[in-house]
Amino acid sequence: MKRLLIVLLSVALAGCVAAVRVESGQRVLGERLVVNLDGPWNQINAPGLGPAQIWTMEGLPVDQLMIYTGIKNDEAIHAERNDGKTKSFKFRSGMQPDEIVALFEGMLTRDGSRFKLVKLAPAAFGGGKGFRFEYSLSRKVDNVQLSGIGYGTVSKGELFAIVYMAPRLTFFSRHQTRVERIAQSALVKS
Amino acid sequence: MKRRSFLKAGCACGASLIPGLAQAQAESDWQVPLRFAKPDVSTDEGGLWAIMDREETKLRRSPFTIRDASLRGYVHDIACRLGGEHCPDIRVHLVRTPLFNASMSPNGMMQVWSGLMLRMENEAQLAAVLGHEIGHYLARHSVERLRDAKSRSAFAQFLGLFGLIGAVGQLATLAGAFAYSRDHERQADSIGLMLMRKAGYDPAEAAKVWDNLLVEIKAKPGGDPATNPMFATHPEPEERKETLMRLAEASPGGVTNERAWQKETGPFRSEWLSDEIKRGQHEESLALLTRMIERTPSQAEYRYARAEVYRLRAKESDLDAAIADYGAAVILGAEPPETHRGLGMIYRSRNQSAEAMTSFKRYLQLAPEAPDFAIIKSYLEEEGT
Numbered sequence: 001m002k003r004l005l006i007v008l009l010s011v012a013l014a015g016c017v018a019a020v021r022v023e024s025g026q027r028v029l030g031e032r033l034v035v036n037l038d039g040p041w042n043q044i045n046a047p048g049l050g051p052a053q054i055w056t057m058e059g060l061p062v063d064q065l066m067i068y069t070g071i072k073n074d075e076a077i078h079a080e081r082n083d084g085k086t087k088s089f090k091f092r093s094g095m096q097p098d099e100i101v102a103l104f105e106g107m108l109t110r111d112g113s114r115f116k117l118v119k120l121a122p123a124a125f126g127g128g129k130g131f132r133f134e135y136s137l138s139r140k141v142d143n144v145q146l147s148g149i150g151y152g153t154v155s156k157g158e159l160f161a162i163v164y165m166a167p168r169l170t171f172f173s174r175h176q177t178r179v180e181r182i183a184q185s186a187l188v189k190s
Numbered sequence: 191m192k193r194r195s196f197l198k199a200g201c202a203c204g205a206s207l208i209p210g211l212a213q214a215q216a217e218s219d220w221q222v223p224l225r226f227a228k229p230d231v232s233t234d235e236g237g238l239w240a241i242m243d244r245e246e247t248k249l250r251r252s253p254f255t256i257r258d259a260s261l262r263g264y265v266h267d268i269a270c271r272l273g274g275e276h277c278p279d280i281r282v283h284l285v286r287t288p289l290f291n292a293s294m295s296p297n298g299m300m301q302v303w304s305g306l307m308l309r310m311e312n313e314a315q316l317a318a319v320l321g322h323e324i325g326h327y328l329a330r331h332s333v334e335r336l337r338d339a340k341s342r343s344a345f346a347q348f349l350g351l352f353g354l355i356g357a358v359g360q361l362a363t364l365a366g367a368f369a370y371s372r373d374h375e376r377q378a379d380s381i382g383l384m385l386m387r388k389a390g391y392d393p394a395e396a397a398k399v400w401d402n403l404l405v406e407i408k409a410k411p412g413g414d415p416a417t418n419p420m421f422a423t424h425p426e427p428e429e430r431k432e433t434l435m436r437l438a439e440a441s442p443g444g445v446t447n448e449r450a451w452q453k454e455t456g457p458f459r460s461e462w463l464s465d466e467i468k469r470g471q472h473e474e475s476l477a478l479l480t481r482m483i484e485r486t487p488s489q490a491e492y493r494y495a496r497a498e499v500y501r502l503r504a505k506e507s508d509l510d511a512a513i514a515d516y517g518a519a520v521i522l523g524a525e526p527p528e529t530h531r532g533l534g535m536i537y538r539s540r541n542q543s544a545e546a547m548t549s550f551k552r553y554l555q556l557a558p559e560a561p562d563f564a565i566i567k568s569y570l571e572e573e574g575t
Contacts, residue, residue: 087469087470087471089470092504094539096535096538096539096569097565098535098562098565098566099502099535102468102502105468106468106470109468109469110470112254112287112289114253114254114286114465115468117561117562118561119561119564120561120562120564120565121564121565121568122564122565122568131565138253138254140254140287143248143251143252143253143254145253
C-alpha cells in the first residue's frame, strides 16, 4: 500500500495518473471476466500499477477494489520491482484457496501492515467453485484500520479474484454490498 | 571531551591497526554525561525534540504498539538498568513489526521491534542492543548528525525526512531515520558494552547478536552483508564482531538471564513466529528457525514454524522437509493446531486422501473457531467423496 501511494503521488505530480469512469452495466474485464455493475466506479490507471485493475469509489487511498482478470502460473500478483530486494508473491496454478489468501496477505503486508484473516469459506465465484474471505488490515503507513473482503477462483490454471478494502469506520460498510453484488455477478468465460 | 576522546580513539585505531584496542581506549575515557535538559524549542536540537515528541504521540496511539504492561515493564527495567541515572528520561515502546530493529531518539523515545525480540536468545542479548541505542543517545549522535547535515547544506533534506514522517506517520522510516556514521556505530558499540558490564550482563552476548544476524543475512539470495542497508552505515561485520569479542574478553563474566527472557517473552512467541512466517523471506526465516531449533530442540512451535516456511516456499524437497518438521512437532507434543492443517495441505496436494483427512479432522478438532474452518471442512468433504 505504501508503494502504491508513493507511485500514485509520483505519477500524479508528473501528470500521469488517469481516473477513468467505469459506467454501470455489463463489463468485460481482461479477456475472460464479465461483471455487472449497478453503479459507476473510478478506475485508476498509472504506470507502475498492475497486474490488477484498481478501482475506487471514494478515491485512493481511502478505498480500493483490486480486480484480477487471469493471473497465470508463476506470475506475481503485484507490480514487481527489479531491485532484487523486494519479495515477490507469485501465483501457482496448483494453489489451494488458503494458499491464495496467504498470497494476498503477503502482498498486503509487504510494507509492514498487519493482516488478520477473519473468515475463509467456499463460495461460488465466476460461475464456478471458488472461495470468499474476510479480513482486517492495520495499515502501517497511516495506522488506519481497514476491513476487507475478497473472492477468488482458479479457472484453467489462471487466478480470477476481486479484493476490496476500505476503512472499517463508515467506508467499508458503505460499499460492501456493492462489491458483493459485483462478485455475485462475476462470470469467467471458458 | 567526548569528541576528543573519540578522535583520539580513531587515531589510536589507525596507528595500531587493532580496532578493539582503540575502542577499549575510547571506552575507558568515556564518561556517562549528566541527564539532558529539554533544549529550547528555538534551537535546532529543540526542534528535533519537538518533531520526535509528535512522533511519539502517534506511536502511543498506533495499533502496532504492544501494550502488554508486563512485557513493557520488563523491557523498560532492562533499559533502566543500562541507562542508570538517565532512566527517568527513557521511554520504551514495543512495536509489533517482524524486523530486526531498535532505535532511540534524542528525546528519550526508544522503539524495540518484535522481530528483534524474537531473535534474542536471552536478556543479555537484548541488553546489548538496547545498550548500543542508549550509547547513541548518551553520545548525542543524532544531534551531531543534525549539525553535520546543516554544515553540509543538507539540513532541508534531513528535516524533510522527518517532514515525510510527519505527513504519513511511518514508523519504519522513523526508526531508520538516524543513519549514523560508522564511527558513531563503533562508539555506540563501545558504550553499549560498558553499560552492559555496569548492569551485570555478560558482554560476550553482544558479539553473538551480531553473529546470528550475519547468518540470516548471508542465507538470503545474494546476501552479501556489504550490500545490505543494515550495514551501509555500520562497521564491517567481521570487524565489528571481533571488536565486540575482544572488548568482552577484557572483562568476562556476568549474567544472561535466559530463563527470565524466555518466561517473559514466551506468551508472545507464537504471534511473533506467525509474523515471521508471513514475512515471506523464506531463506532468512529458515536460517533463524534452524538456529532456534538447534538451541531449543524441545520447542514444537519452532518445528511447526520451520515446516510452514518450507511448505510456503515449496521448492524441490521442501515439502518432504515440511512433513518431517510437522511430524517432529507432533512427537514433541503441544504442537500448534495449524501443524495438522499444514500436513493435510501437503497430503491433499499429493492426493494422499486418507492422510489428508486424518490431518484435517485433527485440525478441526483442535481449532473449532479457526477462521478457515469452513474451507478446511470443505476439503475434508471433497476428500471423503
